[in-house]
Amino acid sequence: MSSVIWYLYEFARKSFFEGVTDAKSKHDIVEKPDRFRDFPEVLKEYCIACGACTQSCPSPHAIKLVRDGDNDDGEGQTYPVINTRACIRCGFCAEVCPTEPKTLLCGENHLIREEFNIIPSKRQYTVDDFLCIKCKKCIKSCPVDGAIIERDNKIAVDQSKCISCGNCLEACPVKGAMKGVFIDNLEDQKAIIRLVVNTLEEFIESKEDELQSLPSEKLLKLQLPLSKIWDKALQILPDEEVALEVIENATDRLKIRIITWDESKCEKCRLCVDECPTGAITYSPDENKVERDSDKCLRCSNCYQTCPFSVVKYFIAKFLLDEVDGEKVILITLKESQLANR
Numbered sequence: 001m002s003s004v005i006w007y008l009y010e011f012a013r014k015s016f017f018e019g020v021t022d023a024k025s026k027h028d029i030v031e032k033p034d035r036f037r038d039f040p041e042v043l044k045e046y047c048i049a050c051g052a053c054t055q056s057c058p059s060p061h062a063i064k065l066v067r068d069g070d071n072d073d074g075e076g077q078t079y080p081v082i083n084t085r086a087c088i089r090c091g092f093c094a095e096v097c098p099t100e101p102k103t104l105l106c107g108e109n110h111l112i113r114e115e116f117n118i119i120p121s122k123r124q125y126t127v128d129d130f131l132c133i134k135c136k137k138c139i140k141s142c143p144v145d146g147a148i149i150e151r152d153n154k155i156a157v158d159q160s161k162c163i164s165c166g167n168c169l170e171a172c173p174v175k176g177a178m179k180g181v182f183i184d185n186l187e188d189q190k191a192i193i194r195l196v197v198n199t200l201e202e203f204i205e206s207k208e209d210e211l212q213s214l215p216s217e218k219l220l221k222l223q224l225p226l227s228k229i230w231d232k233a234l235q236i237l238p239d240e241e242v243a244l245e246v247i248e249n250a251t252d253r254l255k256i257r258i259i260t261w262d263e264s265k266c267e268k269c270r271l272c273v274d275e276c277p278t279g280a281i282t283y284s285p286d287e288n289k290v291e292r293d294s295d296k297c298l299r300c301s302n303c304y305q306t307c308p309f310s311v312v313k314y315f316i317a318k319f320l321l322d323e324v325d326g327e328k329v330i331l332i333t334l335k336e337s338q339l340a341n342r
């Protein structure tokens with residue numbers, strides 16, 4: 001019996017010492033690792049009260065904007081307060097905080113990394129009311145309740161709820177009705193569009209002889225390799241995905257109007273001079289010559305519709321970005337306008 005007591009005593013003693021040693025080693029591993037994401041820290045002095053943090057928070061009652069009372073120095077400071085009993089430490093608030101430095105500091109949220117594609121903030125989804133046919137397929141496809149709403153017979157995306165999954169864009173049956181627009185670098189995107197338009201205009205104008213001799217019922221088909229503008233586009237905006245989509249959208253919707261002028265047919269009747277709204281067409285009595293300044297030309301086509309001697313031809317060019325023999329090219333189709341009905 002005494003050996004049983006001794007055994008129990010030894011067992012209790014060993015457990016006790018092991019507990020003590022384990023407790024010491026556990027103390028070592030409770031040090032926060034570098035990647036540990038704690039509750040957000042608030043640096044209230046930087047807050048601009050935009051409310052982005054409260055909109056982004058997925059946990060009800062975890063974050064609230066409060067405002068100090070006004071005093072002699074001015075309005076009271078507004079700033080976020082974190083309720084640590086509701087905060088799930090997702091880090092969304094710190095991610096969206098636009099101030100520099102940030103008002104909310106939090107460890108990195110690995111779920112927000114681009115490869116996880118939770119919030120690819122490059123795009124914002126919006127409905128083009130003009131094109132939308134109110135089929136509501138986007139609403140059915142949207143995984144977030146209330147992210148797409150119908151109000152006053154209009155479909156709209158509630159940006160505060162949209163998680164940028166892109167489901168709506170895939171579901172929409174009308175090209176362009178739901179748009180996934182890149183919201184950053186808008187000026188760069190405009191510069192790329194200008195580059196596309198100017199390059200295409202110059203290219204088409206260099207084919208004036210072919211246009212002049214084109215029979216009025218025929219199409220003129222041209223190709224411009226994308227490589228002619230690609231490097232310049234990437235210099236403006238070094239993001240291949242955005243640059244390509246901007247070029248694709250631009251060429252998809254673009255129509256360029258081209259006026260050609262065959263001076264040899266001009267009979268100096270000068271009807272076009274009076275019709276031109278910008279003064280781009282002038283008559284020089286000394287040279288007995290009617291001239292057109294293409295820089296002033298609006299391409300309104302008044303001269304084309306007025307000239308009785310077919311000096312002016314008016315073409316519409318349409319574009320499509322496509323692949324030919326493994327190379328991306330802008331396909332160009334030009335057709336003479338039948339506006340003048342001659």
Ligand code: SF4
Pocket residue numbers: 125138141142143144147148157161162163164165166167168169
């Ligand atoms: S992108 Fe996704 S979350 Fe946003 S509105 Fe479209 S379907 Fe809804």
Ligand code: SF4
Pocket residue numbers: 127128131132133134135136137138139155171172173174177178
């Ligand atoms: S799917 Fe497109 S067309 Fe249909 S309601 Fe939505 S935005 Fe409008």
